[in-house]
Structures are given as structure tokens and as C-alpha cells.
Amino acid sequence: MTLTAPRTIDWDAIASELAGIEVIRDAAQVAKLSKDYYTYSPILRPLLDDKVADLVVRSVSEAEVLQVAQVCVRHRIPLTVRGAGTGNYGQCVPLEGGVILDLTQMQAVKWVKPGLACVEPGAKLVNIDKQTRELGWEIRMAPSTYRTATIGGFIGGGSGGIGSVTYGQLRDRGNLHAVRVVTMEDTPRIIELRGDEVQKVNHAYGTNGIITELEIPLAPAYPWAELIIAFDDFMTAARFGQALSDSDGITKKLVTVFAHPVPTYFAALRNSIPDGKHCAFVMVAEPSLEPFADLVKEFGGAVCYQKSAQEAGKGTLLMEFTWNHTTLHARSVDPTLTYLQTLFPADKHLTLVEHMYHHFGDEVMMHLEFLRTGGTAVPAALQLVRYSTPERLREIIQYHEEQGAFIANPHTYILEDGGRKTIDPVQLAFKEEIDPYGLLNPGKMRAWLERGSI
Amino acid sequence: MTLTAPRTIDWDAIASELAGIEVIRDAAQVAKLSKDYYTYSPILRPLLDDKVADLVVRSVSEAEVLQVAQVCVRHRIPLTVRGAGTGNYGQCVPLEGGVILDLTQMQAVKWVKPGLACVEPGAKLVNIDKQTRELGWEIRMAPSTYRTATIGGFIGGGSGGIGSVTYGQLRDRGNLHAVRVVTMEDTPRIIELRGDEVQKVNHAYGTNGIITELEIPLAPAYPWAELIIAFDDFMTAARFGQALSDSDGITKKLVTVFAHPVPTYFAALRNSIPDGKHCAFVMVAEPSLEPFADLVKEFGGAVCYQKSAQEAGKGTLLMEFTWNHTTLHARSVDPTLTYLQTLFPADKHLTLVEHMYHHFGDEVMMHLEFLRTGGTAVPAALQLVRYSTPERLREIIQYHEEQGAFIANPHTYILEDGGRKTIDPVQLAFKEEIDPYGLLNPGKMRAWLERGSI
Ligand SMILES: Cc1cc2nc3c(=O)[nH]c(=O)nc-3n(C[C@H](O)[C@H](O)[C@H](O)COP(=O)(O)OP(=O)(O)OC[C@H]3O[C@@H](n4cnc5c(N)ncnc54)[C@H](O)[C@@H]3O)c2cc1C
Ligand SMILES: Cc1cc2nc3c(=O)[nH]c(=O)nc-3n(C[C@H](O)[C@H](O)[C@H](O)COP(=O)(O)OP(=O)(O)OC[C@H]3O[C@@H](n4cnc5c(N)ncnc54)[C@H](O)[C@@H]3O)c2cc1C
Numbered sequence: 001m002t003l004t005a006p007r008t009i010d011w012d013a014i015a016s017e018l019a020g021i022e023v024i025r026d027a028a029q030v031a032k033l034s035k036d037y038y039t040y041s042p043i044l045r046p047l048l049d050d051k052v053a054d055l056v057v058r059s060v061s062e063a064e065v066l067q068v069a070q071v072c073v074r075h076r077i078p079l080t081v082r083g084a085g086t087g088n089y090g091q092c093v094p095l096e097g098g099v100i101l102d103l104t105q106m107q108a109v110k111w112v113k114p115g116l117a118c119v120e121p122g123a124k125l126v127n128i129d130k131q132t133r134e135l136g137w138e139i140r141m142a143p144s145t146y147r148t149a150t151i152g153g154f155i156g157g158g159s160g161g162i163g164s165v166t167y168g169q170l171r172d173r174g175n176l177h178a179v180r181v182v183t184m185e186d187t188p189r190i191i192e193l194r195g196d197e198v199q200k201v202n203h204a205y206g207t208n209g210i211i212t213e214l215e216i217p218l219a220p221a222y223p224w225a226e227l228i229i230a231f232d233d234f235m236t237a238a239r240f241g242q243a244l245s246d247s248d249g250i251t252k253k254l255v256t257v258f259a260h261p262v263p264t265y266f267a268a269l270r271n272s273i274p275d276g277k278h279c280a281f282v283m284v285a286e287p288s289l290e291p292f293a294d295l296v297k298e299f300g301g302a303v304c305y306q307k308s309a310q311e312a313g314k315g316t317l318l319m320e321f322t323w324n325h326t327t328l329h330a331r332s333v334d335p336t337l338t339y340l341q342t343l344f345p346a347d348k349h350l351t352l353v354e355h356m357y358h359h360f361g362d363e364v365m366m367h368l369e370f371l372r373t374g375g376t377a378v379p380a381a382l383q384l385v386r387y388s389t390p391e392r393l394r395e396i397i398q399y400h401e402e403q404g405a406f407i408a409n410p411h412t413y414i415l416e417d418g419g420r421k422t423i424d425p426v427q428l429a430f431k432e433e434i435d436p437y438g439l440l441n442p443g444k445m446r447a448w449l450e451r452g453s454i
Numbered sequence: 455m456t457l458t459a460p461r462t463i464d465w466d467a468i469a470s471e472l473a474g475i476e477v478i479r480d481a482a483q484v485a486k487l488s489k490d491y492y493t494y495s496p497i498l499r500p501l502l503d504d505k506v507a508d509l510v511v512r513s514v515s516e517a518e519v520l521q522v523a524q525v526c527v528r529h530r531i532p533l534t535v536r537g538a539g540t541g542n543y544g545q546c547v548p549l550e551g552g553v554i555l556d557l558t559q560m561q562a563v564k565w566v567k568p569g570l571a572c573v574e575p576g577a578k579l580v581n582i583d584k585q586t587r588e589l590g591w592e593i594r595m596a597p598s599t600y601r602t603a604t605i606g607g608f609i610g611g612g613s614g615g616i617g618s619v620t621y622g623q624l625r626d627r628g629n630l631h632a633v634r635v636v637t638m639e640d641t642p643r644i645i646e647l648r649g650d651e652v653q654k655v656n657h658a659y660g661t662n663g664i665i666t667e668l669e670i671p672l673a674p675a676y677p678w679a680e681l682i683i684a685f686d687d688f689m690t691a692a693r694f695g696q697a698l699s700d701s702d703g704i705t706k707k708l709v710t711v712f713a714h715p716v717p718t719y720f721a722a723l724r725n726s727i728p729d730g731k732h733c734a735f736v737m738v739a740e741p742s743l744e745p746f747a748d749l750v751k752e753f754g755g756a757v758c759y760q761k762s763a764q765e766a767g768k769g770t771l772l773m774e775f776t777w778n779h780t781t782l783h784a785r786s787v788d789p790t791l792t793y794l795q796t797l798f799p800a801d802k803h804l805t806l807v808e809h810m811y812h813h814f815g816d817e818v819m820m821h822l823e824f825l826r827t828g829g830t831a832v833p834a835a836l837q838l839v840r841y842s843t844p845e846r847l848r849e850i851i852q853y854h855e856e857q858g859a860f861i862a863n864p865h866t867y868i869l870e871d872g873g874r875k876t877i878d879p880v881q882l883a884f885k886e887e888i889d890p891y892g893l894l895n896p897g898k899m900r901a902w903l904e905r906g907s908i
Contacts, residue, residue: 115676115705115741136590140703167702174703174745196748217703217741220674222569246829248621249594249628249671251569287569287671291628294650348828374802375700377829 009075011054014099017071021064022105024056033082033100038090040327042338042387043411048090053080053100060105062182062190062212068101069188069210072439079184080441081206083122083153086145088324090413091157091205095443101210103152112137115218116177121152121211129221137218140167140175144323151214155179156206159408159419162254162283162319164371165245167219172373176202177217181209183434191434200430205415207445208431222285223309224253226318227292228269229301230277234259234357237278238350238368238379240299244282245370245377246348250292251285255377256322259357259366262384265330266321272305279304281322323382326367330384340364340397341419342381343373343406352405353379362386364396381405416446423447463529465508468553471525475518476559478510487536487554492544494781496792496841497865502544507534507554514559516636516644516666522555523642523664526893533638534895535660537576537607540599542778544867545611545659549897555664557606566591569672570631575606575665583675591672594621594629598777605668609633610660613862613873616708616737616773618825619699621673626827630656631671635663637888645888654884659869661899662885676739677763678707680772681746682723683755684731688713688811691732692804692822692833694753698736699824699831700802704746705739709831710776713811713820716838719784720775726759733758735776777836780821784838794818794851795873796835797827797860806859807833816840818850835859870900877901 015023024030034052038044054077059065072079078098085092094100106120109131117132117139126147129138141163143149149158155176160169167175178194181201190212193200201208231237234257241257244250257280263273273279280301284292286309296303305318312318321329327339344352357366365384370377387393397407408419416423428447431440438448469477478484488506492498508531513519526533532552539546548554560574563585571586571593579596582605586592595617597603603612609630614623621629632648635655644666647654655662685691688711695711698704711734717727727733734755738746740763750757759772766772775783781793798806811820819838824831841847851861862873870877882901885894892902 113741115739172703173701173748174705174742177744195744247627248826248829249626251628285569287567288628290631290649294627372702375702375831 009054009077014071014075014077015055018057018068021067022058022060024058030054030056030100033085033102034094036085036087036090036092038088038093038413040088040331040338041411043390043393044090044413048093048413051093051095052097053094054097056100056102058102058105062180065101065103065182065210065212066188066190068099069182069184072099073184073186073188073437076437076439078439078442081152081156081210083150083156084124084145084148085153086149087153087157088410089418091444092153092441093413094441095413104150106212110213112218116215117218118213118215119151120213122150125149125151125154132218133221136221138221139163140217140219141170144319144325146317146319151216152211155202155211155214156204159203160371161323163219165252165255165377166372168372171199171202174217176214178215179211180213181434182212183209184439185434185436200427204427205441205444207415207435207441207448208427209434209440222251222253222287224283224312225286225289225309226305226307226312227282227284227303228272228305228318229280229282229296230274230304231279231299231301232277234278234366235350235354236299237280237301238353240295240301241280241368241370241379242348242350242377243299244280244292244295247291247295250288250295252282252288253285254281254283254319254322255370256281257366257368257379258326262326262330262365262367265326265333267329268316269305269321274304277304281318283318323369326382327384336387338385338387338393339410340381340383340385340400341408341410342383342400343408344379344381345404346376346378350379352403353381355403356400356405360396413444414446415444463508463531468525468529468531469509472511472522475522476512478512484508484510484554487539487556488548490539490541490544490546492542492547492867494542494785494792495865497844497847498544498867502547502867505547505549506551507548508551510554510556512556512559516634519555519557519636519664519666520642520644522553523636523638526553527638527640527642527891530891530893532893532896535606535610535664537604537610538578538599538602539607540603541607541611542864543872545898546607546895547867548895549867552893558604560666564667566672570669571672572667572669573605574667576604579603579605579608586672587675590675592675593617594671594673595624598773598779600771600773605670606665609656609665609668610658613657614825615777617673619706619709619831620826622826625653625656628671630668632669633665634667635888636666637663638893639888639890654881658881659895659898661869661889661895661902662881663888663894676705676707676741678737678766679740679743679763680759680761680766681736681738681757682726682759682772683734683736683750684728684758685733685753685755686731688732688820689804689808690753691734691755692807694749694755695734695822695824695833696802696804696831697753698734698746698749701745701749704742704749706736706742707739708735708737708773708776709824710735711820711822711833712780716780716784716819716821719780719787721783721787722770723759723775728758731758735772737772777823780836781838790841792839792841792847793864794835794837794839794854795862795864796837796854797862798833798835799858800830800832804833806857807835809857810854810859814850867898868900869898
């Protein structure tokens with residue numbers, strides 16, 4: 001149902017219409033910039049491996065973005081926005097070819113005020129922090145790809161991460177204040193969306209406009225100590241994670257829990273983690289370390305790794321073993337592994353976590369990430385899965401869903417089939433308005449694909 | 455079972471043993487310094503009205519406190535510590551006379567580091583903030599008596615307040631790091647308690663040692679805007695309060711909800727609050743005001759009062775209508791009113807709140823204060839009660855308890871009969887060690903009174 005590029009586009013003519021803007025046509029480069037980290041999914045690999053853009057445009061300003069949008073609309077060329085390309089579900093893989101619009105050169109931090117910053121979409125998260133920390137602030141949450149990912153890509157394709165145990169997820173009201181967006185109408189416009197209106201483009205995989213500026217809330221920057229706590233049994237580690245997440249008097253930023261043998265995949269930490277232990281990986285504000293030690297004692301944990309905030313700045317960050325970096329490390333040891341994304345129901349007893357841990361044993365290795373949702377800390381999970389067949393993977397997912405766990409399926413590139421589940425009529429209406437030809441990242445939004453039949 | 459002062463003490467001799475320390479013997483002054491705000495309770499008034507100390511000592515240093523302790527132990531004189539005397543349950547009323555030790559002159563803020571401060575017990579909360587704010591920090595929580603109360607009294611007799619919607623209550627791990635305490639042994643000592651050990655003296659009504667120094671955690675100091683939101687019906691206001699408390703992306707410090715007619719007791723706000731409305735009184739960080747406005751809209755509320763953080767500094771603070779200040783204002787209009795202290799169970803539907811609201815109607819007027827407990831925001835309540843008889847008050851309390859609400863009874867001066875309910879064996883053992891003659895605030899700790907029979 002989409003009106004996309006006729007296959008006889010004269011790309012030389014397009015390139016010259018884009019004069020003044022950086023255009024990349026080298027096949028190897030274009031192929032590289034057509035990929036992301038969908039490779040974690042054995043389901044997505046065969047579906048996406050051959051998808052490639054026709055050319056890549058790298059714009060440095062909103063004016064240039066507007067010009068690119070105009071050219072693409074005029075010629076009905078699909079346009080897929082790209083940040084650092086670290087998404088996990090092929091979010092920025094151009095299903096129908098066309099133009100990749102790379103925004104990594106739009107990196108300005110335009111202003112920082114107490115609690116708020118205004119940034120360009122290509123700014124790397126780590127670089128935003130470098131500037132805001134000078135004033136005592138930092139971004140509220142970041143993916144574990146903190147050092148490579150862009151803020152535009154995080155908003156476009158991410159969900160939450162380190163910091164979510166305090167501030168919830170990106171979709172929660174207050175975690176994104178405003179965006180400027182370039183539309184794909186006959187004459188592309190720049191519009192500003194503020195407050196709840198940002199949900200029209202938040203986590204839309206770039207199907208609902210090209211974000212050219214973002215106003216984001218900041219958190220007070222604490223000196224974050226990094227610690228690993230070892231436990232003899234998994235459920236004690238998990239309950240410790242819940243208790244820490246629920247400790248209103250202890251300031252923390254990361255609460256990750258790994259069942260054995262997950263920590264054995266972390267080569268760099270081999271000497272730090274005693275054999276056979278289940279672990280919590282945490283970031284705790286230094287002023288809270290003393291009460292934190294009491295909590296560790298209460299649960300019989302043993303601190304086996306500790307870096308002060310100052311030391312933590314040097315070398316690998318502890319967060320780079322958590323969230324989806326866990327999968328990265330595990331797959332570098334055993335590339336047959338894949339993963340799941342699960343939200344367990346709020347339950348201080350962690351009954352369902354315990355059940356799944358025992359039910360699947362070694363086939364689905366537990367990796368919990370605690371985060372707040374609606375004011376309550378719950379365990380999300382990015383379990384490592386020993387992959388066998390697509391049917392078995394579906395079975396595992398189905399079993400989770402039947403038992404009451406929510407699966408944000410990472411084995412689909414369709415927006416609604418991942419985390420969202422239902423079609424968002426507001427996002428659809430907005431797309432009909434600002435992208436009438438369906439040129440933005442075509443093939444990703446089910447609502448749009450099926451809109452004839454609704 | 456207590457070994458307290460023989461009634462034939464030579465107070466002139468005592469006064470001269472205290473040479474060099476300020477001693478107050480003027481009867482009117484001593485009477486005044488023997489009182490607190492137990493007057494809110496028609497049950498406590500007859501029990502406490504005639505209780506008065508023999509003399510008041512006002513020490514300026516830990517060394518002086520040690521000297522006073524030594525004199526009291528030597529002569530077996532009851533010693534009751536006093537901060538600003540704003541407690542609500544006669545916590546610092548000397549049941550057996552003796553010495554009142556007034557610590558209001560020990561006001562030093564000894565040091566401030568990012569996230570932590572070390573203070574003397576007589577420091578007023580407002581004055582601590584004045585010094586820590588210069589570095590960007592503030593105390594995590596304060597009672598509405600913020601401008602008069604001392605930190606020692608807050609720890610000794612308070613529970614939580616403005617800030618508890620984020621940080622929980624004083625008893626929660628991490629909200630008090632360390633204390634120095636003067637004991638009442640034959641030779642009084644100074645001991646330091648750190649971490650979980652502080653629970654031995656936290657909220658002990660001064661029965662477990664004289665706190666002479668405290669290490670307290672700090673919160674990042676935001677510019678707090680003050681707002682009043684009006685609603686047509688109470689349950690919408692209450693649900694708004696729950697939703698705001700659960701909004702992880704909105705930074706807030708106070709979430710109070712009043713059913714009509716409670717706001718009509720606030721003479722100073724008469725022109726701000728439309729007739730017949732139910733209200734939320736909130737403090738929201740200025741950078742969060744934009745998403746906050748969306749939440750207000752979602753619930754159909756109307757902002758009827760708003761002060762920026764800068765304006766809020768001038769004149770009456772909005773917090774001075776909340777927590778137990780509500781009772782103060784209501785009683786200044788109708789002195790027959792009294793109040794309850796309730797903790798409702800965690801329940802996003804607020805079913806029990808709704809039931810009580812309808813069940814008691816005008817007799818028990820709803821006043822909710824949202825606070826975090828164990829990671830979950832729940833409504834506490836300081837309902838205004840139209841007092842008739844002690845029996846009826848007991849009936850009301852009993853009905854709440856039967857329905858599953860927890861009552862921290864403000865109509866008793868006994869530690870365990872208020873909020874705690876059960877005897878704390880750790881506090882009792884500690885008291886046996888450091889106050890073997892039971893001289894500290896005698897008559898307040900049930901565990902001690904009944905220890906023969908346990
Ligand atoms: C090892 C690893 C760990 C990860 N950990 C996390 C994690 O902890 N939490 C998490 O949420 N994600 C995680 N991810 C996924 C991903 O890294 C993050 O979501 C990251 O923020 C994406 O940023 P990016 O710049 O790479 O975006 P891209 O991958 O370039 O883009 C992501 C999506 O956003 C769209 N987009 C990009 N820029 C714009 C724009 N300006 N306007 C509109 N749309 C835009 C793209 O079209 C695409 O659909 C992880 C991935 C890997 C490989
Ligand atoms: C209008 C009003 C509103 C209030 N609002 C709140 C509220 O929001 N939250 C709340 O928790 N309380 C509230 N209170 C109760 C009270 O104001 C607070 O708990 C306050 O912090 C007490 O401080 P203070 O200095 O007045 O203590 P005091 O009343 O002097 O003492 C309280 C108790 O602590 C003991 N104590 C004092 N200093 C020491 C010390 N150095 N060592 C050991 N023990 C000591 C005393 O013996 C006494 O038992 C309110 C009271 C009123 C009248």
C-alpha cells in the first residue's frame with residue numbers, strides 16, 4: 001500500500017540535486033551504513049542481510065535535512081534516518097532501499113540549563129554528559145551503547161537503560177520535553193512538538209518525521225561507584241536487586257542481576273568474579289555506599305569488584321557488561337546465542353522470575369535489569385537464549401506470555417510487533433499528515449501497512 | 455520498674471554542679487519548655503497538662519552534654535532531651551519531672567560534602583538548608599515545621615514529611631548515616647553509631663541516648679515551584695496525587711491532597727482556591743513543570759495557585775499548609791478538631807481511601823500525604839476528625855484497622871503504641887546498656903516499662 005520509489009531513479013541526478021551536502025555512494029560504505037545490530041537475531045538475519053540503501057546522505061544542519069527531505073519527496077524516494085546504527089532490530093535498515101540520512105554530524109549541545117538540555121540528534125550520549133556534567137547534570141538514562149549511540153537514535157529506537165531504575169523509561173511522561181521534526185510533505189516543514197505531543201515521534205523508528213533537535217531533561221550528576229556483588233544462589237541475588245531498587249534512601253543508577261553462568265562470558269572480569277557465583281552489577285552514588293554496604297550484608301552478598309567514580313571513568317565502564325552489552329559479550333564467546341526482552345510483572349516475591357529460572361534452566365539464562373514503570377521497580381530481563389530453531393524460540397516466547405510475562409520481541413523489525421503490541425492511532429494519524437507518501441523508513445510501521453484494511 | 459529521682463533533690467546543689475552551663479529555673483519558662491504540641495490531642499491533654507520539669511539546662515557543646523549526663527546519673531535525675539518542642543505526642547514532655555536538656559544552642563553545620571552533611575542536633579532544618587544549598591544540596595525530607603524544628607528532634611521524634619514522596623521516611627535505610635550519642639551510664643560515654651546501627655536511637659523519643667551530632671544524606675536542591683490544583687471531585691484529586699507520585703519522569707517533593715472542606719480552613723489562601731473544590735498542593739521541580747502540566751490536563755485539574763521557586767522563598771511556604779500544619783490551621787478555626795495518622799495500603803485504585811471518604815463523610819475529613827515506602831508511593835493520611843468522645847475516636851481508629859489501614863496513633867505518648875506497634879528488642883537491649891537507670895525520658899518506652907514481665 002505504500003507509494004515508494006520507482007526503481008528507475010537516476011541517482012546521479014539525485015546526487016547533484018543534493019549538491020553541497022555530503023553524499024556517500026561507495027558501495028561498501030553504503031552497505032555498512034545500511035546495517036545495525038539486528039545480527040543478534042537469527043530470525044532477522046535472513047530477512048535483512050540483503051537490504052541496502054542506494055545512497056547515504058550526511059547532513060550537518062536542519063537546513064540540509066530540509067533539503068534532503070524535499071528531494072526525497074519530489075522523487076518519492078524512501079528515506080531512512082540513521083544515528084550510530086546500534087539498534088538491535090534492524091530499525092534503521094532500509095527495507096526498500098533509497099536514501100539513508102546519516103545525522104551523526106549534527107552533534108551540537110545547543111544549551112544546558114539546570115535540569116534541561118537542548119541537543120542535536122547526532123550528539124553522542126557520552127558527549128552530552130561531558131558538557132552537562134560541567135554544570136552538575138547528566139542525562140537521566142542511557143543505553144549501554146552510551147559511548148557510541150546518538151540521542152536521536154536512542155529516542156527513535158531505544159527504550160531505556162542505565163538510569164531507568166530511577167527515572168523509568170523514555171516513553172514515560174517527562175523524559176522527553178520537546179522535539180523539532182522535519183516532515184515529508186510536498187513542501188517539507190519544520191514543526192515543534194512539546195510535552196505529550198512528543199509521543200507522536202518518540203520510539204517511532206524514524207517513521208514519523210526526522211528529529212532535528214531535542215529538549216531533554218537532565219538528572220543531577222552523582223559520582224557513581226561501580227560494584228559487583230557475588231551471591232551463592234540466584235534468587236538471593238534477584239531479591240537483592242529488587243530490594244536495592246526499592247531502597248528509596250539509596251541513590252542508584254544501575255541494578256543488573258546475572259544468573260550463573262552469564263558472568264563467565266565476561267572475559268575482562270574473569271579475575272574479579274569467583275567461580276560459579278550469581279552476581280549483581282550496580283552503580284551506586286558514592287554518598288550512598290555506606291547504607292548500600294548494610295543492604296549487601298543483609299543479603300549475605302560479597303563485594304568482589306569496586307571502583308570509585310573516579311576510577312570508573314578510566315577503562316571499560318561496568319555498564320558495558322549490562323543491558324544488551326551482555327548479549328554482545330556472550331555472543332562473542334558463543335555466536336549461536338540469542339536473547340529475549342521481557343518485562344516481569346510487579347511482584348516483590350519474584351515468583352515468575354523464579355519459575356522461569358527453574359523451568360528453562362540453562363536454555364534461557366537469566367539476566368535481569370531492574371527499572372521503574374509507573375512508579376514501581378520491576379525486573380526486566382534480557383535473557384540469553386541457546387538458540388535451536390525458530391519454532392522453539394516461538395515456544396519459549398509463548399510460554400512466557402502465557403505465564404504473564406510481557407515479551408518485547410527483539411526478533412521483529414515491525415514497530416508494533418516488538419514492544420508496543422497495539423497499533424497507535426495517534427502515531428498513524430500523525431504519519432498520514434506529515435508523511436503522506438509513506439517514505440519514512442517504509443515497512444516498519446504495521447499501522448501504516450495495514451491502514452487500508454482498518 | 456524505673457529507678458527515677460527521689461523527690462527530695464536539692465535543685466540548688468544541682469544547679470551549682472552545672473556551673474558554667476545555662477540553667478533555667480524560672481517557673482513560667484520551665485513550664486513552657488516542658489510542653490510540645492500534644493495539645494492537638496484531646497486524649498493527651500488531660501494526661502500531660504500538669505507535667506513539668508524541675509529545671510531546664512541549655513548546653514552549647516557535647517562536653518556540656520556529657521557534664522549534664524554525669525550530674526543526672528549521679529543523682530538519678532530523669533533527663534528529657536528537647537529540640538524545638540514541636541512534637542505532637544508529648545514526646546519531650548517530662549512525665550517524671552527532672553531535667554529538660556535543651557539542645558537548641560548546638561546549631562553548627564560542621565561540614566557539607568556533595569550528598570552528605572554533618573550537623574549538630576539543635577540546627578534548625580531551614581538553617582541546614584541555607585548552608586547546604588550554597589553547594590547545590592538540601593536535606594532530603596523535612597516536617598512542615600521546617601522553619602522551627604531541629605534535626606535532632608526530627609530524628610528523635612519525627613517520621614518524614616516534605617520529600618518523603620521521593621526518599622521515603624527517616625527510618626528507611628540510607629536516610630540517616632551516623633550519630634554520636636552521649637550515654638547515661640555511671641560514667642557517661644560518647645559513642646558513634648553508623649549505618650544500620652543508627653536504628654538504635656532513630657525515632658526513640660530520646661530514650662536511648664542524647665544525640666550530639668548527626669551525619670545526614672542530602673538531596674540535590676532543585677528550584678521547587680509551588681502549585682495548587684483544584685478538582686471537582688475528591689477521588690479524581692486523590693488519583694491525580696497517586697499518578698503524580700508514580701510519575702518517575704516528574705521530579706517532585708510534595709504531593710498533598712485535601713478533600714473539601716479542608717482547604718476552607720486556610721484563611722490565607724481563601725482568594726486562591728475556588729469554592730467547594732478538592733485540591734492537590736504540590737511542589738514540583740521547575741524543569742518538570744511542562745510534563746506536570748500535561749498530567750494536570752489528563753486529570754482535568756485547574757491550576758489555581760502557582761509560585762515560582764524564587765517567589766516561593768518569600769512569605770508563607772506552601773508546605774506550611776500541609777502535613778500537620780493542616781491540623782494547625784484547622785484547629786485555629788475550630789479548636790474541637792483533632793486528627794489521625796494513617797497509612798493506607800499500596801493500591802493504585804485507592805479503594806480503601808474511597809471507602810473511608812464515603813464511610814465517614816464530614817466526621818473524618820480526608821487529607822492525604824503521598825510518601826514512598828519500600829519503593830512504592832502510598833497515601834498516608836492526616837485526616838481531620840470532628841472529635842466527640844474518646845470512645846468514638848477509638849471506634850474510628852478500630853474501623854480503620856479492621857479495614858486494613860495502618861493507624862500511627864497520635865493520641866498516645868508511648869513510643870510503641872504510636873507508629874511502631876511492636877516492641878523493638880534491639881532498642882531495648884541498647885537502652886539496658888546505655889541507660890541502665892532508665893533516666894532518659896522515662897515513661898515513654900513500653901519495652902522498658904514492661905521489661906520485668908517479658
Ligand atoms: C550492545 C548493544 C547494547 C544496547 N543496549 C541498549 C540499552 O541498554 N537500551 C536501549 O534502549 N537500547 C540498547 N541498544 C539499542 C541501541 O543501541 C540504542 O537504542 C541506541 O540508543 C540507538 O542509537 P543509535 O544512534 O545507534 O540509533 P540508530 O540505530 O541509528 O537508530 C535507531 C532508530 O531510530 C531512528 N532514528 C535515528 N535518528 C533519528 C532521528 N534523528 N529522527 C528520527 N528517527 C531517528 C532510526 O531510523 C532507527 O529506526 C543496544 C544495542 C547494542 C548493539
Ligand atoms: C504544625 C506541626 C506540623 C508537623 N509536621 C510534621 C511533619 O510533617 N512530619 C513529622 O515527622 N513531624 C511533624 N511534626 C512533628 C514535629 O514538628 C517534628 O517531628 C519535628 O521534627 C520535631 O523537631 P523538634 O526539634 O521540635 O523536636 P522535639 O519536639 O523537641 O523533640 C522530639 C523528640 O525527639 C527527642 N529529641 C530531641 N532532640 C534529641 C536529641 N538531640 N537526641 C535524642 N533525642 C532527641 C525529644 O526528646 C522528643 O522525644 C509537626 C508538628 C507540628 C506542631
